[in-house]
Amino acid sequence: MSFFDSEEPGRGSLSDRRRIRAVGFAVFALFVALIARLYTLQVLQVSTYRSLATQNQVRSVVTSPPRGLIVDRNQNLLVGNQVVESLTVDQTIVTKSPWVLKNIATELGVPLANIQAAYNSPQQSPYAPVSVAYNVTKAQIIYIKEHPSLFPGVSSSLGTQRVYPEGTTASQVLGYVRQISASQLAQYAAAGYQAGDQIGQAGIEASYEKYLRGVPGKKTLQVNFAGKVVGTLANTPPKPGDNVVLNMDLNLQKAVESALSSQIAKLSHTYDPYRHQYFTNLSGAAVVENVNTGAIVAMASYPTYNPSVWVGNISQAAYNKITLPQYGDPTFNRAIAGEYTPGSTFKLATASAALSSGLISPYYYYNDTGIFNIPNCKVGSGLCSFHNSGFEHLGSINVTTALTASDDIFFYNLGYMFYANTQTYGTSPIQNMAAKYGWGSPTGVDLPGEARGLVDSPALRALLHKKYPKAYPYSSWYTADQLEMAFGQGETVITPIQMANAYATFANGGTRYVPQMVAGIVNQNGKVVKTFAPKVAAKVPLSAVDRAAMSAGFAGVISNPLGTAYGTFSGFPLSSYPLAGKTGTASVTGLEPNAWFVAYGPLPKPQYVVTVVVDHGGFGTSGAAPVVRTIFNYLRTHTIPPVTFGQPHIPAGATTYARYGIKTTPTATTSTTGVGGASKTGGSATAPATTTTTKKG
DSSP states (O other): OOGGGOOOTTOOOHHHHHHHHHHHHHHHHHHHHHHHHHHIIIIITHHHHHHHHHHTTEEEEEEOOOOOOEEOTTOBEEEEEEEEEEEEEOHHHHHHOTHHHHHHHHHHTSOHHHHHHHHTOTTSOTTSOEEEEESOOHHHHHHHHHOTTTSTTEEEEEEEEEEOTTTTTTHHHHOOEEEOOHHHHHHHGGGTOOTTOEEEOSHHHHHTHHHHSOBOEEEEEEEOTTSOEEEEEEEEOOBOOOEEEESOOHHHHHHHHHHHHHHHHHHTTOEETTTTEEOOSOEEEEEEEETTTOBEEEEEEESOOOGGGGSSBOOHHHHHHHHSGGGTOTTSOHHHHOOBOOGGGGHHHHHHHHHHHTSOOTTOOEEEOSEEEOTTOOSOHHHHEEEOTTOOOOEEEOHHHHHHTTOHHHHHHHHHHHHHTHHHHOSOHHHHHHHHTTTTSOOOOSSTTOOOOBOOOHHHHHHHHHHOTTTOOOOSOOHHHHHHHHTTOTTOBBOHHHHHHHHHHHHTTSEEEOOBSEEEEEOTTSOEEEEOOOOEEEEOOOOHHHHHHHHHHHHHHHHSTTSTTTTTTTTSOTTTSOOEEEEEEEEETTEEEEEEEEEEESSSSOOEEEEEEEETOOOHHHHTHHHHHHHHHHHHHSOOOOOEEESOBOOTTOOOSGGGTOOSOOOEEEOOSTTOOOOOSOOBOEEESEEEEEOOO
16 A cells, blocks of 8 residues: 555545545636626626616607608699508417407408418517508497407507599509518618518609608607517607609590590401401500600500509409409500500601701602512512502602601612611611610600610611520521611510600600609698709701601691591591691501501690500501590690699598598699609508517617
């Protein structure tokens, strides 16, 4: 036995004593650390944790403002707000008693799944009652309040919904609102938007969102440890949005929509003896523009729909019927986004290019034999010869007669002359002139979703060949391509708003304005916040002599027996209200042609241009011109008043201002300024009074 293994009586071994010392040191170290931590928490960081404790008891709830109203130039209400009652449930109660949701569904007569979906929406506030049903009747609310044992934690609150007193009128122009999507929230979070907020999704609602939205309010709520609201510490009320005043005239808008829809209904499924085909379900668009300011006083797209379908929870079936092509896609604004082959309406650009470049003069005559043969063409007679659409031959004619009679041969010849003299006139003189009129690029109209259109060209054909080699096997630009482009065929497509703007440019002497839907912004007190003056986009230079020659040709379209619309306007009082115009019949392979007609007047100082297109509507003179005549007959007999700013008028039949979000007696002031004449998902367009919440701390 070694010395180190010996033990003394009454004492443990050396290893035991060492273990006891180690444990003692560890316990001592833990006590020191605990004391240090307590000192840090209770002394050094007391202010920080006091703030966190306070934040755990305080929540901020955002209150949505009523959106601004949308009115026409006469302060007639187009889009308003309707105060509605909504049912809300206390989340802490539902967590313990989920059967409450079933009782609500039973009382309201709706599927339980609808109530559950609203309750479980991630866009609901975690610190405020959850809205599960909107537009609840007074009787239902009274019953629920009288039976608290069946509906514990259920209460009602006031909110607003969009209301459309004019029904389907201008639906595509006005647009609609819905809850902000996840992608939109990511885009607009910096502007203060939160989950559950309402945001404009189309039309004026979208393009003027920053004015219509208003300023959200804020409630600071006191919350207990269980998350239940026990008091309100502060409340900043929301500020309603500003009202948007359109250049649109409501009565004219209704007249335009009626004329367009009546003509389309008349043509649809009838037999066309000229083409020996039956018309299909047709669609179309119309635009009325003040030629001297660019103000859009009417814009129609058909088929149309009632935007109130977006209010509340839209069903999938209802959503399909307003968005899918087989139902006509009535939410699609064909006036700004529909692209149509222009046909002979394109001759505006070709004639302007030929005259302004010196290729021809107003005194140049060409012998129309009824057939144009491409010189030195050897690919076959079917591809070398072109004829007038009606196989007519007019003999010796100038540009004025060619426009009046819409003579194709004359314009084939112009296209060929440019093609054969590229060293003198360049490779794209017609395309360059078309661009000056605004064709091939967006007009800048203050509506979302505008299409840019296309003007056929060698560069476009090369691009199409690269992208779609099977559909476009050739990348070259041939003589026949040039001829087709010169009279509005080929790959050229133009929107109705572009067409109206181009002819407005010619009608006013060469100033192209940016089309403007909105005249100004007015706050809830009737004070003007902002007005929009006419904005010049470009100038189209034409000499007085050249312009006069073309003007005479456009006037002859309506007043000359040779004119393509002469018969359509028979009996119209042209002596007191002279008009000028142009037909367009644009061929579409295998289908009826697109029917165009555009006119401006009264001459000699035009005020309005009217453009109508009926998709696959046949000849322009029979498919579209009757609509233009009806619209001009309205303009002839009705005065479009100046824009007024002030408080909106109460719609007929309305008994309270509150129903439409109007709080004061309406007054109006006349403007003396120069303002002139698709999210593809279902959802809710209801804005409850309190919608979204942000957690602080």
